[in-house]
Amino acid sequence: MAATDAYAAPRLTTLIIQRKTLAIGLLILVVIALLAVLAPWVAPHSPSRLSIVNRLQPPGLEWFFGTDEFGRDIFSRTIYAGQLSLLVGAAATVFACVVGITLGIVAGFFRKADAVVSRLVDAMMAFPDILLAIALVAALGPSLATVIVALGIVYAPRLARIVRASTLVIRELPYVEAARALGVPTWRIMTRHVLRNLVSPILVQATFIFAYAMLAEAGLSFLGVGVSPEIPTWGTMIASGRQYVGQADWMTIFPGIAIVLTVLSLQLVGDGLRDLLDPRLRKDL
């Protein structure tokens, strides 16, 4: 029995705890996500309650992060803003994954499509991400949905490039050849045999895209070309605090720390996942 245990694959939780970066990243991310989801119960004040007598109060026991120019509680607003900032980041990542994976796998499988898709991907990557996102939002009209679509389009080529490169390698492997010889249809080979083996690189890249998308969304909101300035996201909060620099620094500091912590946690998770999922780096198998 003991011998069997020694050869048993380590449990996922053990693998995660063994990787400090992954464990710390996940911990921070879970705390931030929980705060955002449980905002109605965690936030001490309503995020939109105006209280002019309490305007620009510095951080203290009553107002943990201080108040803004309308006397609204910045701690509560930061927690609520997390809902939207995380939602935009996650939705943009899902969009980028769907488009990027489809383009990448098609390019990797069909030579004729490859020429077109690769040129498209190269050209898309010639645009700096935030600039392309600004242009797309300007063209589609600013709204929450267009910000998500724009960021999804901006980051899809990164994924497409990785998926295409991996597909080119996998399609030549003996088991894919065997599947072909057995008459398995191409779409089934693509989804069942190729896509399944791409889960690790996609997962790692998606985590990083999530981080970049959150940074870009904050930039768009800050510039006033993203979601409406009335909607609290960390970017719009920093933008409104900009006029009070030197007078109420807490208005910009705390939403900024929220962005830094979230993006940092995502990068830690991405790095940790890469270590965990890359068999060459995995020492315990």
Next chain:
Amino acid sequence: MTRYVLQRLLGMLSVMFVVVTIVFVIVRVAPGDPAAVMLGPDATPADIEALRGRLGIDQPLVMQYLFFLGQLLRGDLGQSIFLDMPVASALLDRAEPTFFLTLFSILIASAIALPVGILAAYRRGSFFDQSVTTLTMLAASIPSFWLGLILIQVFAVRLGWFPVAGYGGPDASFATRLSHLVLPAFALGVVSSALITRFTRASMLDVLNDDYVRTARSKGMSEFRVVLKHAFKNALIPVLTVLGLTAALLVSGAVVTETVFSLPGVGNLVVSAVLRRDYPVIQGALLVIAAIYVLINFGIDMLYLMIDPRVRY
């Protein structure tokens, strides 16, 4: 070698062709009539029709595309609606702050990243190396506009060492204008240094165990010479790539940072163009910035040819 250069040149041109097509499509997918959107609710139908004619959007889409290509081949980026001047002139007028901001940012980023990356690789696994890995990740997580605001709070508002914003006005001396760039360049430089540090470290780790480094050591060469002259010189190629790409990416960082510091650069021009729906400016800026990126990429490829004989296949 000529074949390699021609291949790269052809690749660059085909990417540029797709870039031009993407820009054309982006501006045309805008919902509603762009002329009506640009002129606002007070415009008369005659005004809208006149602007449609001026922009060429009253023609069929294929004709518009051919007209657009022809215009670009003549070096004409179109006319800004709100500034009432050619887009190329508007971009050139705003190029100076953006150019110097990008230049100083890359200098600051390199000054931080190269020594730190080399030392981290040299002392692999040490406390210094681990701290560098953590700090680079932290730096890459900071939005440059937020860091800019923090720098303004500390160094401009509290300490008064640097100007809060602007570019010193039209009559300002070169030194005054440069003093306005210190904080924005630092904000962008620190954030960009993260990627360059990681690349320098990884690239140095690749070469530090190579035979020629061991040979140099066995000849009794000083560690300083071994690391800088033998190892770093060979680690330079990937570092140059990332430096070039960072320079191109900094242009996009400048879009947001220029707004924070109210610098009258290309980034600021683009943001105001988006807010005013000045499509020709958005279109022109996108094209020029993408062209710079493609050209930098091509330049890096050509640089490889010069510094690495192995590329000449």
